[in-house]
Amino acid sequence: MPTSQEHAAHDDAAAEEQIISDVAKYGFHVVVVPSDGYSPGFAYTVGLFKTYGYPELICFSLNQDLMHSMFWTAKELFDQQPQPDLALGYPDFIGDFDVRFLRVAKANYGDYFGYGRWFYKGWDFPALQIVWPDKQALFPWEEGFTASWKFGQPLLDRNHDFKFREEHGLNVYTTRQVLEGQPVLHVVHDDEGNWQFLSNAQYDDNDLRMVALIEIVAQDPTVNELFQLNYGWQAQREAIGGKWQKEAFEDEEDGAE
Incomplete structure (x- = not known):
């Protein structure tokens, strides 16, 4: 598991070897970046696009094993539905709650997909974010979403011009x-x-x-x-x-x- 500093540099030779090995063996690799105390932890895939033609995936602030499981669930969903409907919720990812998919904007790739850039020699790959709801089944863009969770899950289809994890009026x-x-x-x-x-x-x-x-x-x-x-x-x-x-x-x- 790379530290946030190692991930920012994305030049860990051992990590690169593991990515190549996992993609060959399992079809994709999962990069896990822990929280540094300020920025949330996250995980993302490398290899789904190369192996299956599916979008790479990213998810924030959940248990490492849970995010890994969610990526496999998404892969199985894509086997049946290669183009998920971004307007719908999908069950069976996280208990009784649906998740939603967002298309990651290219402007946000550089902040999160460091090893993806190395693997694909650039940013020429699609990516989706798996977004989870709060305990009231509300998503971050919905009124009433748990305020204390707001910045634990940045929404990567938006906010290109203001990336800080605080309110505009701070x-x-x-x-x-x-x-x-x-x-x-x-x-x-x-x-x-x-x-x-x-x-x-x-x-x-x-x-x-x-x-x-x-x-x-x-x-x-x-x-x-x-x-x-x-x-x-x-x-x-x-x-x-x-x-x-x-x-x-x-x-x-x-x-x-």
Whole structure:
């Protein structure tokens, strides 16, 4: 099972060998990525499209064995119905509850199908998300869905322009300089879950501002690249479009104690 960091790099030679072996033996392999404490854990298939012509599958936040079982159930469903109806619920996946399928948008492939890209040498494969309901049989897009479960199951057919696992109106810290147009080059996600979006300009307390997260994303959509930045981490880059360098964040006040 790769860690979230190994999955992001998707260059684990042992994992690649296991994928090739499992696809040859079973028809597909299941990659399991555990939660890092902030982003939800998930699992996805590699090989369904190559072996059977079926879409690859992904599912979030359930027990590893259950997700593996659900992928086999989906494969058996596809044997009978290669093109599932995305408007219908399907039983027999998770107890007495139906599940639904969503078509994964290509804009979301890069965040979740790392070994899929390696296996297919690109993104030329279809993918579906298996979405599960809450205990009231409500799905995440339905009114009344359990609020505390909302961000445990990102919906990969949408939200391409706002990937963060918080509400649009979440208050975040920034500076006057950023709001006046300076680029966001330093992002902090502290241990308490607070976000800071800063430029490289010097600032003091009088420059601090609090705005809605959606305002920062609208001003600079490239900060979406950090939507999985874990608690207690920070990221810096030299310019917009540059590679983010991530490291653990230590609050200066904490370090001084």
